[in-house]
Amino acid sequence: MADTRVPTVIADDVHVVYKVHGAGKGRGSATAALSRIFSRGKAEKGVREVHAVRGVSFTAHKGEAIGLIGSNGSGKSTLLKAVAGLQPVAAGKVYSHGQPSLLGVNAALMNDLTGERNVILGGLAMGMTKQQIRERYQEIVDFSGINEKGDFISLPMRTYSSGMGARLRFSIAAAKDHDVLMIDEALATGDAAFQRRSQKRIEELRATAGTVFLVSHSLSTVRETCDRAIWLERGELRMDGPVGEVCDAYEAFTNA
Numbered sequence: 001m002a003d004t005r006v007p008t009v010i011a012d013d014v015h016v017v018y019k020v021h022g023a024g025k026g027r028g029s030a031t032a033a034l035s036r037i038f039s040r041g042k043a044e045k046g047v048r049e050v051h052a053v054r055g056v057s058f059t060a061h062k063g064e065a066i067g068l069i070g071s072n073g074s075g076k077s078t079l080l081k082a083v084a085g086l087q088p089v090a091a092g093k094v095y096s097h098g099q100p101s102l103l104g105v106n107a108a109l110m111n112d113l114t115g116e117r118n119v120i121l122g123g124l125a126m127g128m129t130k131q132q133i134r135e136r137y138q139e140i141v142d143f144s145g146i147n148e149k150g151d152f153i154s155l156p157m158r159t160y161s162s163g164m165g166a167r168l169r170f171s172i173a174a175a176k177d178h179d180v181l182m183i184d185e186a187l188a189t190g191d192a193a194f195q196r197r198s199q200k201r202i203e204e205l206r207a208t209a210g211t212v213f214l215v216s217h218s219l220s221t222v223r224e225t226c227d228r229a230i231w232l233e234r235g236e237l238r239m240d241g242p243v244g245e246v247c248d249a250y251e252a253f254t255n256a
């Protein structure tokens with residue numbers, strides 16, 4: 001039967017290699033570390049390569065929500081950055097429909113500016129017009145819940161707790177309909193009420209727009225939010241399929 005689904009992202013044998021300049025050579029033993037310290041500045045500096053993503057291929061379709069799971073350092077964030085075009089690939093190709101937007105809890109908002117200003121800047125950075133931002137402003141602030149305990153939106157972001165900052169970032173990014181929306185751990189930081197709101201919003205984004213990718217260590221969030229999961233381990237794709245099957249296999253792997 002012909003596949004009638006519309007592809008939004010195609011990753012074809014993607015490799016990402018980081019080059020770390022000024023890295024010390026040798027193994028992680030105490031003597032190697034000591035000899036590096038004592039010979040500091042002398043011919044010890046080199047370029048070390050970290051092969052973070054190794055030959056990953058998948059096709060994402062319109063209407064899918066895909067969870068990216070795997071141990072620490074398995075390459076999830078790197079893969080998302082490559083799909084978003086923020087990280088060059090060493091080999092392979094990424095094709096995407098529209099501009100994928102990467103929303104991370106580390107998304108660059110300005111700490112010295114007020115929440116209010118960051119909503120406007122963030123909206124402009126995503127390509128919204130001033131008019132669109134004006135129309136959505138109250139919705140974004142209400143969604144974030146920042147003002148539930150006082151007028152925090154008019155205070156600089158540095159006065160926010162890390163959870164509040166993450167919620168505001170999510171709310172700004174979620175205000176726009178995206179062709180491909182990628183979320184890196186954003187949900188894990190909010191409280192229970194915020195997580196429920198975000199799940200609902202992800203559902204809406206899936207319905208109206210294209211594809212949602214979610215990187216998370218919380219398997220329960222991935223199970224509730226996604227219908228498909230991709231499991232990476234040491235930069236390689238271990239499994240790709242229905243969310244239940246992949247999460248079960250990953251759980252069995254981590255418990256073993």
Ligand SMILES: Nc1ncnc2c1ncn2[C@@H]1O[C@H](COP(=O)(O)OP(=O)(O)OP(=O)(O)O)[C@@H](O)[C@H]1O
Nearest residue numbers: 018020050052070071072073074075076077078079
């Ligand atoms: N800027 C960088 N320079 C060099 N190496 C990097 C850089 N960013 C990540 N790495 C390495 O690439 C590998 C994959 O990292 P990545 O952050 O993509 O993993 P992850 O699966 O998202 O991890 P986590 O679950 O801990 O967030 C790791 O070995 C990491 O040390």
